[in-house]
Amino acid sequence: MVECNICPRHCPLDEKGGGACGAYYAEKNEVKEKYPHCWTTMNAVHIESIPFYHAYPGSRSLLLGSSGCNLDCAYCSNAYLARGDPSNLFKFNLPPEKVIDYARKTGCHNIVFGINEPTVSLHSLEDIYRKAAAGGTPMGCLTNGYMTKETAERISRIFSFINVSLKSISDSFYKKYAGVHSVQPVLENIKYFSINNHLEITTPIVQNINNDEIEEMADLIYSINPVTPWHVFRLLPEYKMKNWDYPAIDAINRTLETARGKLPFIYFSNFVGSKWVSTLCPGCGKVVIERINFSGCGGKLVGFFLKENICSSCGKEIPLYGKRVYWHGMEVVE
Numbered sequence: 001m002v003e004c005n006i007c008p009r010h011c012p013l014d015e016k017g018g019g020a021c022g023a024y025y026a027e028k029n030e031v032k033e034k035y036p037h038c039w040t041t042m043n044a045v046h047i048e049s050i051p052f053y054h055a056y057p058g059s060r061s062l063l064l065g066s067s068g069c070n071l072d073c074a075y076c077s078n079a080y081l082a083r084g085d086p087s088n089l090f091k092f093n094l095p096p097e098k099v100i101d102y103a104r105k106t107g108c109h110n111i112v113f114g115i116n117e118p119t120v121s122l123h124s125l126e127d128i129y130r131k132a133a134a135g136g137t138p139m140g141c142l143t144n145g146y147m148t149k150e151t152a153e154r155i156s157r158i159f160s161f162i163n164v165s166l167k168s169i170s171d172s173f174y175k176k177y178a179g180v181h182s183v184q185p186v187l188e189n190i191k192y193f194s195i196n197n198h199l200e201i202t203t204p205i206v207q208n209i210n211n212d213e214i215e216e217m218a219d220l221i222y223s224i225n226p227v228t229p230w231h232v233f234r235l236l237p238e239y240k241m242k243n244w245d246y247p248a249i250d251a252i253n254r255t256l257e258t259a260r261g262k263l264p265f266i267y268f269s270n271f272v273g274s275k276w277v278s279t280l281c282p283g284c285g286k287v288v289i290e291r292i293n294f295s296g297c298g299g300k301l302v303g304f305f306l307k308e309n310i311c312s313s314c315g316k317e318i319p320l321y322g323k324r325v326y327w328h329g330m331e332v333v334e
């Protein structure tokens, strides 16, 4: 038996596997990926749809996903890929250079690992990073943040921009709904990424379960970095909670209005026509980056009114990671 230290579950692994995520096995005292370089998802998307709102605005991203997750969220909207049998799910088995080549051919400026959890494909993603960094392709990810400190350091090296899903700030929520003991590793890693990476945070709201935590979460994010973009996500529960209530848009937004007094970059999405997906200048209140939410996640940039990140009306600087990316067909226009 070998203990896997990639996340705080510390699963004992044998040559067949046996870990909670189903992604690793032990060979000669080493933890190995069961399905290296296997992907379920590879498609070009707007970076805003992932969502990243303050990183490379307007860019096209290669959205990469594998299979498996180290959490088991009862409401998971992606359980088919996150909790299914990986051996039946993979569509592509591609080495790093082919993934990067596919990104280039589909006109992608960056590669973002989303869909499921990057800690379950750690070694393959490190392999991609080595080639992508050499060719100047930035990488980002969505993650649940539930990983050991050592893994957070590795994730931080691979991905320059990171969106952590903060589901709750209570251990009892993580125990009851995510299948792990504590939120503490997530909170520690959020602080670490906030210092070392471009960080955005996403909170899926599960009606009557975590909507009453919004104000406390806002205080926590404020204490870490008040200009952190925070995506509040109207979750339509599935998997073990598919008959649960849908979050109430107006009531949630009333609570967010109070929080916006502290955090200037709170977004509220995952429903068509959301009015809260554009960036307003904290200085003068004008729309400085205009987006639409045209489907579920579905964010898309439709207007950019900044010059070198500066509001043209009042001169306030808006924190962005990377420049606005313009396109002509499949080519980036510098």
Ligand code: SF4
Residues within 6 Å of the ligand: 004, 005, 006, 007, 008, 009, 010, 011, 019, 020, 021, 022, 023, 024, 069, 070, 119, 120
């Ligand atoms: S990454 Fe997977 S195998 Fe490793 S400790 Fe976490 S759940 Fe267990």
